Amino acid sequence: MSEISMTGGEALVKCLENAGVKYIFGLSGGAALPMFDALVGSKVKLILVRHEQGAAHMADGFARATGRPGVVLVTSGPGATNTITGILTAHMDSVPMIVLTGQTISSMIGKDAFQEADVFGTTMPVVKHSYLVKATNDIPRIIREAFHIASTGRPGPVLIDIPKDYSSGAFTGELFPEMDLPGYHPGNGDPDEAQVLAIATALNKSRRPLILAGHGALQADAAEALLALAEKLKAPVTSTLLGKGVFPESHPLALGMLGMHGTAYANKAVVECDLIMSVGSRYDDRIIGKASMFCREAVRIHIDIDKSEFGRMIKCDHYCQGDARKVLEQLLPLVGELKTESWLETLDGYKKRYPLGYKLRGGLKMQHILDTLSDMTKGEAIIVTDVGQHQMWAAQFCKTEIPHTWLSSGGAGTMGYGLPAGIGAALGNPKRQVWVVCGDGGFQMTMCELATAAVNQIPVKVLVLNNRYLGMVRQWQTLFYDDRKSGVDLEGNPDFAKLVECYPGGKGFTLKRAADIRKVLQRAMDYNEGPCVIDAIVEKTDNLFPMIPPGAAVEDMIIDEPKSNRKLEKPTGST
Amino acid sequence: MNDIMIHTISVYVANRPGVLARIAQVFARRSFNIDSLVVSPSSDGRYSRMTIAAQGSAEGLDQIILQLGKLVDVMRCVDHAMDTSVIREMALIKLRVDPVQRTEALQICEHFAGKTVDMTETSMIIMMNGNSEKLDACINMLRKFDLVELVRTGKVVMARGDGGT
Numbered sequence: 001m002s003e004i005s006m007t008g009g010e011a012l013v014k015c016l017e018n019a020g021v022k023y024i025f026g027l028s029g030g031a032a033l034p035m036f037d038a039l040v041g042s043k044v045k046l047i048l049v050r051h052e053q054g055a056a057h058m059a060d061g062f063a064r065a066t067g068r069p070g071v072v073l074v075t076s077g078p079g080a081t082n083t084i085t086g087i088l089t090a091h092m093d094s095v096p097m098i099v100l101t102g103q104t105i106s107s108m109i110g111k112d113a114f115q116e117a118d119v120f121g122t123t124m125p126v127v128k129h130s131y132l133v134k135a136t137n138d139i140p141r142i143i144r145e146a147f148h149i150a151s152t153g154r155p156g157p158v159l160i161d162i163p164k165d166y167s168s169g170a171f172t173g174e175l176f177p178e179m180d181l182p183g184y185h186p187g188n189g190d191p192d193e194a195q196v197l198a199i200a201t202a203l204n205k206s207r208r209p210l211i212l213a214g215h216g217a218l219q220a221d222a223a224e225a226l227l228a229l230a231e232k233l234k235a236p237v238t239s240t241l242l243g244k245g246v247f248p249e250s251h252p253l254a255l256g257m258l259g260m261h262g263t264a265y266a267n268k269a270v271v272e273c274d275l276i277m278s279v280g281s282r283y284d285d286r287i288i289g290k291a292s293m294f295c296r297e298a299v300r301i302h303i304d305i306d307k308s309e310f311g312r313m314i315k316c317d318h319y320c321q322g323d324a325r326k327v328l329e330q331l332l333p334l335v336g337e338l339k340t341e342s343w344l345e346t347l348d349g350y351k352k353r354y355p356l357g358y359k360l361r362g363g364l365k366m367q368h369i370l371d372t373l374s375d376m377t378k379g380e381a382i383i384v385t386d387v388g389q390h391q392m393w394a395a396q397f398c399k400t401e402i403p404h405t406w407l408s409s410g411g412a413g414t415m416g417y418g419l420p421a422g423i424g425a426a427l428g429n430p431k432r433q434v435w436v437v438c439g440d441g442g443f444q445m446t447m448c449e450l451a452t453a454a455v456n457q458i459p460v461k462v463l464v465l466n467n468r469y470l471g472m473v474r475q476w477q478t479l480f481y482d483d484r485k486s487g488v489d490l491e492g493n494p495d496f497a498k499l500v501e502c503y504p505g506g507k508g509f510t511l512k513r514a515a516d517i518r519k520v521l522q523r524a525m526d527y528n529e530g531p532c533v534i535d536a537i538v539e540k541t542d543n544l545f546p547m548i549p550p551g552a553a554v555e556d557m558i559i560d561e562p563k564s565n566r567k568l569e570k571p572t573g574s575t
Numbered sequence: 576m577n578d579i580m581i582h583t584i585s586v587y588v589a590n591r592p593g594v595l596a597r598i599a600q601v602f603a604r605r606s607f608n609i610d611s612l613v614v615s616p617s618s619d620g621r622y623s624r625m626t627i628a629a630q631g632s633a634e635g636l637d638q639i640i641l642q643l644g645k646l647v648d649v650m651r652c653v654d655h656a657m658d659t660s661v662i663r664e665m666a667l668i669k670l671r672v673d674p675v676q677r678t679e680a681l682q683i684c685e686h687f688a689g690k691t692v693d694m695t696e697t698s699m700i701i702m703m704n705g706n707s708e709k710l711d712a713c714i715n716m717l718r719k720f721d722l723v724e725l726v727r728t729g730k731v732v733m734a735r736g737d738g739g740t
Contacts, residue, residue: 120593125600129647132593149647183589183650308641 008136009034011171012100012162015143017043018175021071023062023427025055029075030115031102034168036073047427047456050448052079054420056086057446060095061424064407065382067219069096069150070424076102077115080161081122085414087157088126092411093242094215096155098146099123103132105165119161128156129184136166137173145179153186154306155219189220189305189323191330199277199318199327200334202299206275208343209235210298212258212287215242215410216280216305217324222246223403225328226279232332234340236347238266240281241395244406249399250379255347256356256399259287261392264354264546264559269347270295271555277301280324283313284411285550285574293553303327354546354559356396363539364514366390366465370397372517373435373463376525381433382407382425386418386442389471389544394437405432416445422460423453433461433525440466440493447499453531454503461524462533464496467540475543479568496535505530512537550574581610582636583655583662583732585740586625589648590616598625598649601642607631611664611729622650624740626731653740655732660740665728666710667692668701671721680720687713698723 006014012035016024025047028036039046049055052074059070074080080101090097104113120132129149131142139162146158203209211230217223223246230237230253237247238255247254258266270276276295280303281287288294291314300316302309307321320327358367370393377383379401385391385408400406407425409417422436443464453460474488497508507527511520511534524532548557551573562568588594595614602609610628617624629636636654643652655662672680677699684691684701687709693700703713707730714725734740 121596124593124597125604130593181647184647306645308638308645312638 006171007034007038007167008139008162008169008171009038009167011136011173011175012139012143012167013038013042013044014175015140016071019143019147020068023047024071024073025049025058025062025424026073027052027055027075027079029079029102031076031104031164032073032079033102034164035100035102035162046073047423047452049420050451051446052082053085053416054446054449054452056083056097056099057089057414057417057420058424058427058449058452059097060086060090060417061384061407061421062428063090063095063097063424064421065404065425066428067221067404068428069098069147072097072099074099074101075115076104076119077117079115080119081117084123084126085412085416087123087159089409089412089414089417090157091126091128093409094155094219095157096150097157098150099157099159101159101161102167103161103163106134106163107165109163119159123159126157127159130159130161132161133163133166136169136171139166139171140173140175141177141179144177145181148179148181149184154216189326191320191322191327193330195318195320196327196330197334199301199303199320200331202275202301202318203233203277203331203335204338206299207339208272208274209233209338209340210269210273210276211235211237212240212276212278212281213237213243213246214240214278214281218243218246218280218403220280220305220324220326221403222279222325222328225325225332227251229328229332229335233335233338234344235338236269236344238262238269240284240287240410241408242410243281244395245400245403248379248401250401253344257395260289260548260550261396261544261546263356263396264557265347265350267546267548267554267557268350268354272346273298275299275301277303279303279328280305282309285313288313288554289548289556290551290553290573293555360514364512364537365542366393366467366538367397368514369463369465369511369517369521369536369538370394370437373437373521374398376518376521377433377435379405381405381435382429384408384418384422384425384434384436386436386438387413387415388439388442389475389542390437390439390465392544398437404429415442418442419446419453419460419462420449422462423449423458426458426460427456434459436460436462438462438464439471440464440468440490440496441470443496444493450500450503450506450531450533454505457505457530459528460531461527462500462531463524464533464535465538466493466496466535467538467542468493469540471542472544474541478541478543480570496533500531500533503531507532509534510537511535579630580633581628581630583660583730584627584629584640584652585655585732586627586643586652587617587650587740588623588625589650590621590623591648594623594648595625597646598627598643601639601646602627602629605631605635605639607635607639611727613729613731626729628730653734655734659738660732660734662706662730662732663704664707664710664730666703666714667726668703668714668717668722669698669724670701670717671698671723673697676720680717683713683716689713
């Protein structure tokens with residue numbers, strides 16, 4: 001029993017403090033008043049956003065940079081629905097997040113009260129779990145359960161909808177109650193020994209193995225175990241977009257990212273391997289291309305914490321449910337060095353023959369800037385991307401070395417993710433420089449959060465690769481729709497360098513010439529008083545390659561720009 | 576395409592609001608039509624038992640069961656094969672029959688071990704228990720009369736012997 005009387009909102013904030021929450025990302029409103037009131041004088045620092053979508057992405061960025069759940073607090077109705085894009089983004093990429101939404105008083109629920117929305121119902125398909133609070137005294141138990149659910153097993157977002165009468169009502173309950181989750185069994189991630197043994201046996205027979213590392217490996221802190229296993233086996237490692245950072249890309253066994261816009265050599269490895277072992281990836285459609293053709297001659301292995309992913313996209317020969325780190329650690333003593341010399345030679349040949357490259361003539365190239373950025377940051381900075389061409393080029397050219405330094409919206413492909421996620425990452429890991437790489441399209445979706453960065457003096461460095469187009473869509477229209485451009489011209493863009501200087505402490509740079517890349521990037525690196533934006537005026541119509549057309553087999557990868565006049569078949573796959 | 580089969584799935588869930596919506600959503604997202612659904616509190620009132628009959632490919636159904644199993648409110652979820660479980664349902668069938676037709680309707684009812692639970696000069700209600708195939712056969716026979724209304728409870732299922740449902 002609490003000695004001093006407190007409200008439900010105060011109990012909630014107490015629980016957040018006890019859970020070690022440092023920041024809460026949010027925007028107030030009527031139904032959230034008691035909770036915001038409880039934040040006054042609290043150890044939890046409120047980061048006031050300018051739009052609730054930004055709050056959700058910030059919490060997401062915080063979570064990806066730290067491995068700890070990010071927390072969002074918004075009001076009812078539109079405040080809550082504005083977070084849905086951010087919740088979807090976190091859900092698709094298995095990011096731990098707690099979303100607290102105000103709700104109208106319980107007696108008014110279902111009566112179309114002012115700012116009422118059925119948030120519990122609306123968000124159901126995009127959360128790992130959700131609650132509608134039914135009593136003030138339930139709040140601590142629900143908070144505790146929410147953190148447990150969000151961060152164990154396969155992580156994900158948990159939403160708690162809190163009617164105002166419960167957040168303002170008198171709290172008389174227990175602040176450290178027991179959890180009541182009879183239906184939730186995330187387990188401890190220990191794999192089945194027989195399955196591990198079967199995988200080890202398959203690995204020991206392989207001559208052309210390929211390890212595919214995904215977000216699950218990163219979240220399970222499996223980087224060390226992965227490195228040890230790959231080096232012992234002498235097996236090459238490719239990673240998914242979200243797996244970047246789990247294996248150092250400077251390592252001779254690293255192949256970089258695979259998939260639709262992956263490196264040619266990673267995709268060649270997929271085509272020619274005799275065994276593929278996915279660790280914490282879900283074999284999603286960006287990776288496998290045409291499912292029936294994917295590694296059809298190879299032994300296929302799937303290691304995942306979530307058994308519902310098994311057989312969902314492709315059938316595998318071996319499945320193993322478990323924590324990626326534990327599985328890899330148990331595999332290590334069971335495997336020996338494989339005879340992979342000629343396989344690694346073949347792959348090195350591909351690396352030399354099909355390197356990532358770009359032409360220096362013509363206008364300023366995104367690739368050139370990103371290549372230089374990677375060279376200057378040396379894998380030490382946190383790179384946060386938005387979604388589009390720049391994202392894929394960043395994935396290709398920005399080499400990652402350390403886990404939790406590469407943040408990108410993968411599954412959902414959410415434009416507007418970059419800046420707010422970068423702010424969250426900077427708060428979560430203030431020791432590292434944070435670079436937000438975005439396009440002019442995505443940046444404008446959430447650029448109101450420059451105010452949040454300015455007010456909190458967050459030295460996030462925003463590199464806007466500005467081609468005045470929605471470049472990825474324009475590329476598809478060029479390749480697959482006879483260059484009939486529809487709804488892709490971003491005429492009317494502001495001067496982004498000027499724009500950021502409207503904010504206190506904001507600094508803008510304009511980059512137009514290739515010769516200035518290094519100088520301008522350095523000036524941005526040296527500016528730490530607040531957010532800065534580099535408006536990089538890049539070539540308008542550059543196309544991104546390699547590319548596996550959607551629905552096509554990995555074998556059908558287009559490595560370089562097709563000769564002009566060669567029209568490509570309309571893709572058959574999804575987007 | 577896979578063969579379309581009818582599956583009877585038993586889901587043991589937390590007895591609280593919103594749970595049915597979560598479960599229905601898993602079926603709807605994968606375009607599975609729910610043929611019948613029975614929900615009632617179990618012997619332990621904190622939990623409910625749902626028996627869901629649905630049609631679809633075995634592969635799609637495996638995914639649904641895995642997805643249902645992931646829901647925090649779901650304790651367990653089992654696809655019941657016919658040979659290891661008892662499946663029953665009940666139907667109420669209202670017929671418009673005049674005294675001339677009544678005898679034959681009663682014969683059919685008797686053959687299928689049904690009971691008449693209401694009778695007027697012009698109508699009768701037959702109550703029929705059993706497995707779904709028997710109910711289908713009986714209803715087909717009764718269609719020769721003016722079948723005014725048909726209400727079926729949907730299947731309920733219980734594993735045979737010591738097996739858990």
